[in-house]
Amino acid sequence: MPTTEWNRKIWGEKHTWDHNGDEWEWMAAHCRQPYAAWKGSLVDTLLAPGATGCDVLEIGPGRGRWTEHLLEHARTVWIVDINQNCLDHCRERFGDRRGLRTHHTSDCGMEPVPDASLGFVWSFDVFVHLDEDVITGYLDEIARILEPGGSAVIHHAGKxxxxxxxxxxxxxxxxxxxxxxxxxxxxxxxxxxxRSDVSPRAFADWARAAGLRVTRQRDSWGDRGQYDVTKYRDCITLLEKPA
Ligand SMILES: C[S@@+](CC[C@H](N)C(=O)[O-])C[C@H]1O[C@@H](n2cnc3c(N)ncnc32)[C@H](O)[C@@H]1O
Structure with missing residues (x-):
């Protein structure tokens, strides 16, 4: 299982962030789609519907591959990362658009984010590398910071x-x-x-234990299911905080 220390080192020191982190051509190629279409459809299907007009938070923004789109759709945006240099890079790239706020966490704490203050939480290509303790810690935090009726989209391992x-x-x-x-x-x-040793069922159980409702789990989207995250058998879970 990748540890927090592994995550800190890999993304904070070793990773080269080619194309500013827009480097998932291999996943698009796996489902035989152009990367721009794969990414655009993910934004249109799963990110924009949740983020539009809301106060949102992203866990693990990296170089801002998805932050850019959250900033287009959301009212305000928080980003939380264990690597300060990722937050610094996003700050440099996006300035204070949409009141961009940052929090440098040590593992999964989001203390400065007030209770029940956000409408949407997004995280992609982060939980796939997190172990159970950090995931369950985050799910508790997501349940705390979402307002009733708020939602989350989390991409994670799906063994x-x-x-x-x-x-x-x-x-x-x-x-x-x-x-x-x-x-x-x-x-x-x-x-x-x-990928961490996490199954869709375990993730759903942990989410329910945190008080969240699991509305859907999927590994593909698009009108023909032509876009997916199956190369390493990932899963995307949609969550809601009961109203
Ligand atoms: C593979 S990169 C993905 C970046 C971005 N989400 C994307 O899809 O381009 C993983 C990101 O998650 C961050 N990360 C890893 N563990 C984390 C944790 N426990 N809490 C917050 N961020 C974390 C890394 O520092 C890095 O920014």
Missing amino acids: PDWTLRLAPLTRRAGRPGKVVQRWVSQRRWRDDGN
Whole structure:
């Protein structure tokens, strides 16, 4: 499982942020779509409907790949990251458009954000690398800061639940066991995309335990389901805070 320390180092020190982080051509290619169409459809289908006219918060903005679009649609925007240099970069790129506010968190705390103050929370390509403690911490925080009726869209790892239950067995088999585990849980022999061991079912259970309603879980969108996040078997969960 990628740890908080891993996340701090990779995104804060090692990652090169090619094209300002707009580097998901490989996911678009996986579903045989141009990257601009893949990204635009994600914005139109999942980001804009939640963000429009709301006070919003983004967890893990990186270089602002999605912040740019939140700033187009939202009333005000908070961004929260464990890497100060990501927040600094966004501040430099976007100035104080839409009253952009930043919070440097140590793991999942969002203390400066008032209770029940936001209409929408967005996070993409962040929770896929978080472990259970940080995810459940964030879900508690999301439940706290959303206003009743507010919603969230969170992209996370989506390994089938039953495959994760095999992990204690495959772990005992050393390296071959690791390869088998990757194959059953992600249908990949190599390169697991550093996805955490999280299933859609576990994520939904944790969200409900935090007091949130799970309105939908999906891994594709578009009129023919032509856009997806299946290369590493990811999932996108839509949440709502009950009114
Ligand atoms: C792979 S980058 C994705 C950036 C952006 N969301 C995108 O899709 O282009 C992961 C981002 O999440 C941040 N991050 C990692 N762990 C985090 C945590 N526990 N809390 C907040 N941000 C975190 C990293 O610093 C980085 O900005």
